[in-house]
Amino acid sequence: PRVVFSGIQPTGIPHLGNYLGALSNWVKLQKTAAPEDELLFSIVGWHALTLPQDPKTLSDSRMDMLATLLAIGIDPKRSILFHQDQNQNHTELAWILSCLAPMGKLQRMTTWKAKLAASRNANDESEVDESLLNVGLFTYPILQAADIMVYKATHIPVGEDQKQHLELAKNLADTFNRAYKAGVFPSPHLVTTPCCRILSLKDPTSKMSKSAPDTASRVLLTDTFSAISLKIKASVTDSLGPITYDPILRPGTSNLLTILAACVDEDVHSVAGRYEGKGHEALKGDVAEAIEKMIEGPRLEFERIRGERGYLEEVARDGALRARERSEETMREVRATVGLP
Numbered sequence: 021p022r023v024v025f026s027g028i029q030p031t032g033i034p035h036l037g038n039y040l041g042a043l044s045n046w047v048k049l050q051k052t053a054a055p056e057d058e059l060l061f062s063i064v065g066w067h068a069l070t071l072p073q074d075p076k077t078l079s080d081s082r083m084d085m086l087a088t089l090l091a092i093g094i095d096p097k098r099s100i101l102f103h104q105d106q107n108q109n110h111t112e113l114a115w116i117l118s119c120l121a122p123m124g125k126l127q128r129m130t131t132w133k134a135k136l137a138a139s140r141n142a143n144d145e146s147e148v149d150e151s152l153l154n155v156g157l158f159t160y161p162i163l164q165a166a167d168i169m170v171y172k173a174t175h176i177p178v179g180e181d182q183k184q185h186l187e188l189a190k191n192l193a194d195t196f197n198r199a200y201k202a203g204v205f206p207s208p209h210l211v212t213t214p215c216c217r218i219l220s221l222k223d224p225t226s227k228m229s230k231s232a233p234d235t236a237s238r239v240l241l242t243d244t245f246s247a248i249s250l251k252i253k254a255s256v257t258d259s260l261g262p263i264t265y266d267p268i269l270r271p272g273t274s275n276l277l278t279i280l281a282a283c284v285d286e287d288v289h290s291v292a293g294r295y296e297g298k299g300h301e302a303l304k305g306d307v308a309e310a311i312e313k314m315i316e317g318p319r320l321e322f323e324r325i326r327g328e329r330g331y332l333e334e335v336a337r338d339g340a341l342r343a344r345e346r347s348e349e350t351m352r353e354v355r356a357t358v359g360l361p
């Protein structure tokens with residue numbers, strides 16, 4: 021049987037990139053899974069702390085994320101839906117794994133390298149602004165590995181940007197098994213969606229992100245049609261004439277085509293073919309409509325569920341209980357294996 025695990029940070033309402041790159045796949049896996057397959061979906065609060073968070077906002081975002089996941093169709097009876105920060109087994113395993121993880125591997129993580137580059141003084145490359153770099157930012161891929169391994173997960177539906185972190189998790193599973201000559205952990209596999217890496221609407225050289233400061237750079241799953249239309253109309257494209265699909269020369273335009281193709285579940289080249297000789301206005305109008313069609317249902321459901329405080333708390337309590345129980349089996353084995361029963 022497969023054990024599916026994935027997580028999302030409570031750093032804001034999910035956007036189109038999260039949905040098309042990961043969340044829609046969670047729902048699909050839930051539908052296609054065999055009865056004996058296990059599914060675990062987690063809101064990973066500890067990961068959010070790697071960047072400064074306002075406590076009240078974080079606390080609200082946790083609840084909103086739970087409501088969003090329910091709204092898109094995660095069924096808490098079929099899947100274990102839970103807050104990572106309510107299961108200490110994740111941090112216990114993360115510590116054990118961090119004692120097996122080579123520094124050099126973590127230093128080669130592109131997410132870390134990007135943070136390091138961003139903290140470097142423009143005039144003096146060797147000068148680093150240390151206030152921007154915390155140890156958690158450096159080691160969180162280990163916590164991510166623990167999130168996966170603590171359930172012995174085998175299938176990990178995450179977006180493109182998480183490939184390297186999943187490689188680390190595979191590595192750590194293998195390192196643990198070899199260090200202790202024990203077959204405790206299975207190797208986790210990446211499960212990608214046919215789609216894609218969705219780019220920022222304002223800077224199509226970087227990915228769409230929940231935590232990017234410019235809110236016009238992303239379409240949220242809870243945006244109304246008028247908000248969607250405004251953001252898509254104002255998105256950065258190019259002045260290279262009629263629409264063509266060319267991700268290198270025309271990242272903004274191609275990003276819109278990618279979004280449209282994913283919304284209508286078609287190949288991006290055949291979608292692009294329909295815009296031969298047409299301009300950005302026609303494309304942008306169609307993109308906004310296709311997004312609305314896809315997210316209208318989840319948006320309405322979100323608005324309904326977020327008011328049901330009692331239900332949300334019950335789902336969280338039940339999820340935490342099941343997650344703890346499930347991971348405790350692994351941890352008993354791990355503790356015994358390392359000699360700390």
Ligand code: ATP
Pocket residue numbers: 027028029030031037038039040041042043177178179180181182216217218219227228229230231232
């Ligand atoms: P943050 O900026 O706070 O890191 P995020 O938008 O990157 O937020 P995460 O919570 O880090 O979201 O990731 C949740 C899931 O969404 C992951 O599986 C990740 O791979 C996927 N994902 C994030 N951004 C995109 C994107 N632009 N396109 C496709 N998938 C994405």
Ligand code: MG
Pocket residue numbers: none
């Ligand atoms: Mg992210």
